[in-house]
Amino acid sequence: MSLLEVTDLRVSFPTSDGVVQAVRGVSFGIDAGQTLGIVGESGSGKTVLTQTLLGLTAGGQVSGQAVFDGINLIGLSHEALRKIRGAQIAVIFQDPLTSLHPLYRVGWQITEMIRAHDQSVSKAQAEERAVALLHRVGIPQPRHRLRDYPHQFSGGMRQRAMIAMALSLEPKLIIADEPTTALDATVQAQILDLLLRLQRDSGTALILITHDLGVVADIAVAVMVMYAGKTAEMASKHAIFYRPHHPYTKGLLESIPRSSAARDRLRPITGQPPSLIRLPAGCPFHPRCTYVMDRCLSEEPPLRAVAGDGDHRSSCWLPTSAAGVSDEAEELRRQTVAAGRTGAAAAVAEAIAESPEAEGSVIA
Ligand SMILES: Nc1ncnc2c1ncn2[C@@H]1O[C@H](COP(=O)(O)OP(=O)(O)O)[C@@H](O)[C@H]1O
Ligand code: SF4
Numbered sequence: 001m002s003l004l005e006v007t008d009l010r011v012s013f014p015t016s017d018g019v020v021q022a023v024r025g026v027s028f029g030i031d032a033g034q035t036l037g038i039v040g041e042s043g044s045g046k047t048v049l050t051q052t053l054l055g056l057t058a059g060g061q062v063s064g065q066a067v068f069d070g071i072n073l074i075g076l077s078h079e080a081l082r083k084i085r086g087a088q089i090a091v092i093f094q095d096p097l098t099s100l101h102p103l104y105r106v107g108w109q110i111t112e113m114i115r116a117h118d119q120s121v122s123k124a125q126a127e128e129r130a131v132a133l134l135h136r137v138g139i140p141q142p143r144h145r146l147r148d149y150p151h152q153f154s155g156g157m158r159q160r161a162m163i164a165m166a167l168s169l170e171p172k173l174i175i176a177d178e179p180t181t182a183l184d185a186t187v188q189a190q191i192l193d194l195l196l197r198l199q200r201d202s203g204t205a206l207i208l209i210t211h212d213l214g215v216v217a218d219i220a221v222a223v224m225v226m227y228a229g230k231t232a233e234m235a236s237k238h239a240i241f242y243r244p245h246h247p248y249t250k251g252l253l254e255s256i257p258r259s260s261a262a263r264d265r266l267r268p269i270t271g272q273p274p275s276l277i278r279l280p281a282g283c284p285f286h287p288r289c290t291y292v293m294d295r296c297l298s299e300e301p302p303l304r305a306v307a308g309d310g311d312h313r314s315s316c317w318l319p320t321s322a323a324g325v326s327d328e329a330e331e332l333r334r335q336t337v338a339a340g341r342t343g344a345a346a347a348v349a350e351a352i353a354e355s356p357e358a359e360g361s362v363i364a
């Protein structure tokens with residue numbers, strides 16, 4: 001049985017401009033000790049999805065199920081969720097200062113967290129644990145650094161301290177939400193390495209959220225690509241990288257910088273993500289999709305199994321066998337598009353081809 005099984009989760013926010021449909025029916029599972037990467041551009045619903053599991057989406061209307069270790073988290077009382085947060089599911093955010101209080105010493109914050117969840121632990125015991133944790137995440141002179149305030153740590157060190165806090169209660173699941181986005185490339189690689197090593201050592205399950213598909217290349221076992229609050233594609237990491245089906249996934253792959261020299265040749269995804277208040281009809285990706293066909297403008301594609309791999313699913317009307325980057329797959333797509341683009345889709349495709357971003361600029 002999965003450690004966490006999310007089924008048809010939906011989250012919307014009523015606002016004065018209309019209803020923001022942030023998460024629109026997402027399902028996935030993660031087993032104990034497994035790593036899942038959730039990837040998508042900014043605004044695709046990644047944070048709302050995971051914050052909802054922890055009861056942290058204030059003002060959102062939520063439906064669906066999220067069964068963690070046999071308990072449905074959706075609709076659980078604040079008190080029950082507070083007990084699960086930290087002790088069973090820990091979160092690491094992009095900005096450690098959202099979790100580390102600036103006015104308290106790092107060591108005090110870790111020891112208080114340990115003692116809040118287990119009152120039988122003495123102050124001295126909690127402090128010893130904090131020293132061991134800081135040591136484990138690679139903070140030099142941990143006993144000394146316990147007395148520092150968060151601002152005395154560098155960005156990378158603060159992220160290490162956050163990871164120490166996340167590990168302190170030995171959770172079954174860690175959710176890392178863009179944990180390295182604010183860090184420079186070298187520190188980013190060190191922190192990802194650390195997360196991966198700790199996750200392997202402790203057998204904790206890990207959900208790694210990122211806008212950069214390149215980040216999951218070294219870390220995730222399974223990948224879910226999100227677009228406009230839905231699952232665009234879901235598969236093993238290998239299938240996502242070598243047999244992508246959804247044009248959005250292909251676009252993300254083509255926008256990964258493989259080296260700084262390759263940056264110039266990157267192909268960006270044309271256009272912007274849609275408004276989640278006024279979603280386009282049909283496939284939400286159609287205003288940006290170079291394969292757009294007539295039916296894409298009016299019929300929203302369901303998540304379907306991709307041919308040849310039971311765990312690989314994609315929400316796209318292209319043939320289920322049109323996966324991968326081979327010439328054959330591309331030819332199959334080309335033929336399907338030629339037959340399926342007779343009316344209005346031709347004008348959409350033309351507009352995409354003529355948009356200024358279609359010429360070479362790089363996605364940030
Ligand atoms: N409390 C809220 N009220 C209204 N809209 C929200 C709220 N929280 C998030 N959103 C909207 O939900 C969408 C998804 O946001 P988010 O999950 O943060 O995206 P991501 O993490 O993928 O960048 C965005 O359009 C965001 O503006
Ligand atoms: S359904 Fe159509 S518009 Fe959507 S991704 Fe597939 S080909 Fe593109």
Ligand SMILES: [Mg+2]
Nearest residue numbers: 046047048177
């Ligand atoms: Mg986010």
